[in-house]
Amino acid sequence: MKAWSIEKPGSREVLKQIDVDKPEPQTGELLIKVKAAGINRTDTLTRQNAALKKPYPILGVEVSGVVDSNQSTDSKLNAGTRVCGLVNHGGYGEYVVMRADRAMILPDELSFKEGAAIPEVFLTAYQTIYWLGELKNEEKILIHAAGSGVGTAAIQLAKQLSQATIFATAGKPEKQEMARKLGASVTINYKEESFDERINDVTKGTGVDVILDFVGASYWPMNLASCAADARWVLIGMLGGSEVERVSLSELMRKRIALKGTLLTPRSDEYKASLSREFMQIAMPLFKEKKLQPIIHTVLPFEKLPEAHRIMENDENIGKIIIKMNQ
């Protein structure tokens, strides 16, 4: 089968199409005939990881497709079933092995392109908002990077599942527009105004209950100032650097803030299985009703993978970049 791996760790030029045997599913696993795969930042980071040793992996951590062979005891996942979900690697190939307890059945109303745009961003958003952020009905949430994949998923989930009041930051007017369309109450262009001052104004000084923070160091003082008492501040990215110069613990204590660092990719298999199951039950039905929608920036053919990496690394996309298999 055809797949994308790397020549050696490095920039986009190292991406290399290879021809390899189909992977073999073990007990508890599915072999999936891949129809579409999502591009993620973890893929570009893996590609550059100088610590990687040969044999280099097939990249890609999320796919949609059709079950080709079911080696699990779950009869709902027999051959022919349309599914989507996370894989540990190997998503950029014609076939991939997926743990059955992580597969989400793809409703007929959704295309394969849409299915490949759901797992990573929606599961990450769901995990951070609910498992870590513990967002309750009608609470206030601040979502940074509102135009990103996780940002657009988070706005929709917070709106549809919790009727939250959503503050969203983005650096471009079209991203603000998208955030409003998806359910944000207040959108803030961080290049033009201080988001903490705006939040302070709108909430009359009470602040937000949950923050999804992809930015880290450069937003630290403003995020701290935006927190309500008992706020949950979830740290899922460091686009603005990782070293904070001065941290005041007394503010964290006074406001009783819970600051939670997280990453989805290195979580255990059990964690991902349990997250996928809960998401499939609670959120998947809302995709059928079109209350939730995967946001897709562009769909490229399998052969154009380097171009997909280029778009992600240049930050040109609002929503997901998808590669489509010709099979």
Place this chain on the structure above:
Amino acid sequence: MKAWSIEKPGSREVLKQIDVDKPEPQTGELLIKVKAAGINRTDTLTRQNAALKKPYPILGVEVSGVVDSNQSTDSKLNAGTRVCGLVNHGGYGEYVVMRADRAMILPDELSFKEGAAIPEVFLTAYQTIYWLGELKNEEKILIHAAGSGVGTAAIQLAKQLSQATIFATAGKPEKQEMARKLGASVTINYKEESFDERINDVTKGTGVDVILDFVGASYWPMNLASCAADARWVLIGMLGGSEVERVSLSELMRKRIALKGTLLTPRSDEYKASLSREFMQIAMPLFKEKKLQPIIHTVLPFEKLPEAHRIMENDENIGKIIIKMNQ
């Protein structure tokens, strides 16, 4: 009735015995004839709080005593019932008003002195270990300030309720000895060795699941180095300062640490009620069986309150300082 208030905010000399009317319980409250009251750091901080305005309060936030009048619908708390619990202020008086939903029935096996030594430290320890730290059976916990009131309570709870492996730090051999007696597996004199290196040795580099941190800034790098993946790090004091220089968010994310700031005193009435109820059900029976014990440093008569504040401010105590009423 007699009570202790202050002349004006300031050092121990401002403490002043006054003669005032008994307080009047409202609906949902108890009037308690106080038998003993515990001394807490929040009392000495309130005493010094320059922002306090007249009329100055009667100090004291925890008592044991006998119900004198029950204005609640809870018939288990009728006049004559022995109770202990938290009050918002007024503990250093012959009578005090307590919300009924916060009163814990004092088993006959425990004296009033012992009852007054339980609420603040054991509820704080319980809240931080279980509600915030989410300690699970047989996990590893690091407890700093092992000789303090909350420290001695925390060691006992973690041992008796969760069979935890307990690492305890203290600056004096007699405090280490006490920590071992109460259930600590490893005690570390922080003046003689780096606790993070010792923890790293003993856990073979895996670290601890929960940290109770009373120290803050000066322990930051060592606490961070002591955290296991998915650790809960509960910040409940700043004895070592509140300003941390250079915080690495990438470590918090990589280890998926939850850092939670907390304080018990400013929590809502509902929070304290719910915490008191859960503690009474789960932990109070273990005091009857002598599996848990209040640790008392000294008991002084009501008139010696300034001496009680002196001992606390000079950090001379291992365990609680109690004042006893002559009634």
